[in-house]
Amino acid sequence: MVTEKDLHMFSQKCQRIFEEVGRDMVGQKDIIEDTVVAMIAGGNVLLEGVPGVGKTRLVRSIGRVFGLPFSRIQFTPDLMPADVTGTNVIEKDPQGNSVYRFQPGPIFSNIILADEINRATPKTQSALLEAMQEHMVSVAGIDHKLDEPFFVLATQNPIEQDGTYALPEAQIDRFMFKLNVPYPTVDELGRIVLMTQKTMDEVAEQAVNAQELLLMRETAKEIPVIGEVVKYAMRLVAATHFSSEAATETAKQYIRLGASPRAGQALITGAKVRALINGKYNVSYKDIDTLAYPVLRHRIKMNFDAIAAKKTPDQLISDILRELNGRRIPGLGRKDA
């Protein structure tokens, strides 16, 4: 049962998290907030951005702020699954006998930074897939459970796609959010340069521990959401399917494959956390609309018409939202309500 104290704690911790991360990161407020939302909600995040925008630094700061063990896996084309999950090695016991001992891989951590995940082979990517979904790895037939909380924060480079392996839909669907890390503004760039001239060290301190994070997660789950908002979120997901009865014109014209039901879960879960972070005790339509982009952009597949028209997933999401919101009467509340 959530108490008032839990709620106060949540608010304080969130504030502290943002402050600490802000000490290491310049700008990127939305990215930081979305990442924190995903982590509190228990989801994985895929960060996409050009090199040098601070993706890795962000993940490292997040790891430090949350006080969780952090592992970085640099995905390369020659990376093997065993390099991720671990493997059995032969050792001599004190008696001199040869025995197998499981050597855990870097995945056995709380926060995994899967750097340039699209550079690894699909076989290696699938090893991560099991861990992301089930928080468990299987090696030589033996299941090894991962510690909670467990997060995968993957990064990928939108350029230099040659020689890369696009993440399969099944795996990419397991990322709660996909965040496009933008290039810093001129002002932000100046501040970055000035900051790093002094020191490159990451100075963020721990703000929460694992138990507090889990408690925050439980607290956020208790946030009420009215039926109309849930219905709206589900209509949003259904609207991305061209064959659905709720499909919008945009979906019918430009989308080959719509979002999975995980998108609906991600929307509601993330909206609850976001509402609480913003000091609200209920989920609103605005929360859903805001989270629509990180939740849906990696889950919808554009068809050739969209590619030919040089549409981006964000543009399609904007169009879908506009079509859905156009059915609501401004000033007189939601028509669906």
Add this chain to the structure above:
Amino acid sequence: MSLKKELWPYRMRLLMHALLHALLTALIAALGISFPYTLLKSLGLVSLNGISPYLLIGGVLASAACAGLCRYYPTLKRTAAIIDGLGLEERVSTMVANIGHDSVILRMQRSDALGKLRTVSPSSLRMVFPRGKLIALGALALLIVCVGLIPFRQHVSATAYTQNKLIEMSEEERLIRDMIRDMRSRVASSGMSEEEKEALFQQLDALEADLENKEAGLDDLAIVTQTSAQMAQTVDAIKIYSNWIEEFLKFDCLKELGEAIIAEDKPKVQQAFLNIEYRLLTLHGQPQQDALMEIYLALENAIKDGRPSDADAEMAYAFSLMQSDIMESAVLVLNKKDATQRIHTSLDIARGRVLIALGGGEELAGGGEAAGARHSELADSGAKANMDIESEGEEGTSQELFQSGRTMYSDDPAGMRGAGMGSIGEQRHAVTEHIYEPTLSTQAPDMDYIPGAQDEAGNTQRILANDVPQADSSVPYGQVYGIYFAKLLEQITQEEIPDDMQDAVEAYFYGL
């Protein structure tokens, strides 16, 4: 304070909005019904008499208003949603949805929501009218004004005129009813036979029934005007009726005509017509009009009573023609115009047709002498009596005509019998007309024909036993004129004379 009380000011404001919305919806619906009705009414394609159009439009308006109110009624949930639209981010809706539930988070949520709610005043709830509805309302109103303006204007003035007319009609109706009551008492106390009294009472009952059933619609000026005119005539007729009993008692020749027809005594029929004409032409002004109306009504009874003869249809037709002519004569007199010519013509025609209906020629000879003697007596008394038959515009016309009629009538001393002439006495020169043998159709042996035989005396018509007229006959003009005219009217009725020639032909015969 309970949640409902907290939201009450907002609900009140939204309730007002709902009423305005409902009114707007109702107006659009009512105008939507009014427009086609107005359009069809102005085109004269529809006229709702049984169902009041105002009742219909009012019903539509009330129904639409109720529907609009139900649609926009501010329930708690709807109110919350509208308030949240002002930037409260579903705080109030969540609070309303969780009424009755309790938890720490819900309490905090409620507190947060109420705090935000108090930053929004009810006046922030702006009314948003759908642009489409406003445009539709304006368009419908404009259309109705354009389509309905002229008819409405006439309708408004017609309504005022109609109301005035109705007021006049009410007074007239009272007058008529008073006069009917008066006449009933006079009939009851008169010395007429029970049969005659009963006939008159029936006429009065029919008149009262007409007064009951006459309804003038406020939206029909023509009906009102016509009704007023009818009632005006009825008033005049009532005024005549009040005097007609005495006239009827004086006017024995009507009874005489009826008895003659029943007996199929053609000479008596002729004499009766002569007497009627003489009587009418000795009167003028109101008495003449009264007498005409009396004859009119008497003819109506005559037609209704029926005759045992085979010539019933012909007789009824003859009298119906005479009725319309008599009425026209009465109207002429009413308008202070000379009706002599009309009276003479109508009686002549009627006489001719009645005689055609009765048929035969020998019978004419049988009764003609008595008729002629009677006519001679009347002619003499008429010459001595005050023959001040003057009429406006044509002074002396009636006298001349009567005199010429006397000349004609007294042309044949011994042989002037039958067809309305009678025998006067001395042989005098008579205006004669050459009768041409009509062409008979062997396919229709019963076709109408004009009798034109002349006997040895030279002045008596004779119809041969096989009903074939004798060729090259000469008969006094006065004998055949009426028959000719009757035939003319028949031809006109059957449209055997071209339209552009009907007036000329009719005028020719009237001028003879």
